[in-house]
Amino acid sequence: MFLLTVHLLALGLAVVASPVQQVLSASPSNDQDQGWIDPRLNGGRFLDYTSRRFGEPLNVIISAHSDPYIMTDAGLHDYAKSIGFSEECLGLHYGHIHRADLGDGDGRKPELYLARQYYFPIWGTCWESLAGGNHFRAWKQNGTEANSGAWFLGASKEEHSGKRHKIVPNGYNLGRDWLVAKAIAGGRWKDMAWQAEVEWREDLLDSGKKGVNHGIPQDGRVAVLTVSRQ
Numbered sequence: 001m002f003l004l005t006v007h008l009l010a011l012g013l014a015v016v017a018s019p020v021q022q023v024l025s026a027s028p029s030n031d032q033d034q035g036w037i038d039p040r041l042n043g044g045r046f047l048d049y050t051s052r053r054f055g056e057p058l059n060v061i062i063s064a065h066s067d068p069y070i071m072t073d074a075g076l077h078d079y080a081k082s083i084g085f086s087e088e089c090l091g092l093h094y095g096h097i098h099r100a101d102l103g104d105g106d107g108r109k110p111e112l113y114l115a116r117q118y119y120f121p122i123w124g125t126c127w128e129s130l131a132g133g134n135h136f137r138a139w140k141q142n143g144t145e146a147n148s149g150a151w152f153l154g155a156s157k158e159e160h161s162g163k164r165h166k167i168v169p170n171g172y173n174l175g176r177d178w179l180v181a182k183a184i185a186g187g188r189w190k191d192m193a194w195q196a197e198v199e200w201r202e203d204l205l206d207s208g209k210k211g212v213n214h215g216i217p218q219d220g221r222v223a224v225l226t227v228s229r230q
């Protein structure tokens with residue numbers, strides 16, 4: 001009996017200790033367990049469709065294991081504000097709407113939200129729109145074929161509008177890292193505070209510039225955030 005217990009304990013430890021990577025690369029249901037589903041399992045990809053040929057990296061995921069409030073539309077907007085983003089200037093939408101295929105059966109669906117870095121109160125996002133800066137687009141993985149509820153974000157840093165919102169050199173990596181740093185540091189909006197944990201994935205998106213909008217290379221790393229209410 002004692003031996004059996006030891007055996008079961010060892011087995012349990014082995015399961016717990018098995019590398020995360022191995023678990024993640026298994027079946028779609030395992031991916032669902034982690035709060036998002038790999039879009040590639042059902043025809044999607046980690047580049048959006050900026051145009052028919054080119055896309056920008058979906059380089060941040062907000063796992064559905066995060067605070068349920070930020071998985072809602074209103075909650076994402078509040079969360080974005082807590083880490084230094086705001087709504088678009090006066091509701092003006094620069095450039096055109098990007099689409100993304102999250103492998104959830106919805107095909108290439110339009111972004112739901114474009115958030116821009118908020119510089120300071122007087123100018124707000126209007127200032128950012130002129131000056132350039134960090135921004136992200138968001139899509140929700142909630143089609144019937146992969147209804148995880150996760151947010152997929154394309155974060156980047158762009159030049160000022162005089163340059164027609166071109167991404168700065170290294171702008172995809174920089175935009176992602178800026179957002180992730182803010183998320184880890186944590187922020188507050190109204191009476192709510194959040195802090196994120198990050199898991200870096202290097203097996204979802206090819207590094208380089210192939211198919212990437214503006215031909216700007218990116219390092220292929222995707223940050224998976226789990227955001228908790230403090």
Ligand SMILES: *[C@@H]1O[C@H](CO)[C@@H](O)[C@H](O)[C@H]1NC(C)=O
Nearest residue numbers: 072073112140141142143144
């Ligand atoms: C998916 O989420 C978006 C944003 O919350 C919502 O507008 C849309 O109706 C949802 N789709 C489904 C099938 O529930």
